[in-house]
Each structure stands twice: as structure tokens, then as C-alpha cells.
Amino acid sequence: MNVKGFVPCTMHPNCFAYQNGGCSILKNTNFRKGCPFFKTQAQFDEDRARYGGEKPDPEEQEEEIA
Ligand code: SF4
Helix, strand or coil: CCCCCCEECCCCCCECCEECCEECCCCCCCCCCCCCCCCEHHHHHHHHHHHCCCCCCHHHHHHHHC
């Protein structure tokens, strides 16, 4: 784990979940053929607009991580 408590992700730094060298949503990133959860931020925003869901409050997330 890195300093923020995220497991490392070396596959997709352009992923919506990528933060500080790690994955902010998964607890295990050991995939044989690449991560099946990869999405760009644009793809993620498009899916959220299509299927609903609230945009998380970044300040609230920081409190959960700390
Ligand atoms: S969802 Fe997958 S590709 Fe995206 S940051 Fe996490 S491990 Fe990396």
C-alpha cells in the first residue's frame, strides 16, 4: 500500500479511480490480463449520467481516507 492507503496501480494512470499512484476503489489490483474495472473519467461521468448516482463530495472522501 502507498502512503494514502491505496493499493498500487501501474496499469492505467488515466483511470477515474487512480489517485496518488494507487487505486481508490479496489483492495486488490493483481489481475492477470489487466484491470476489468478500468474507465477513463469521461467514461465514468457518462455512465453516471446514464445510470444515475450522486457525485461524491471530495472533502467527504478525504475524511474517509484519513
Ligand atoms: S480501477 Fe483498475 S485501472 Fe482503475 S485505478 Fe483501480 S486498479 Fe487501476
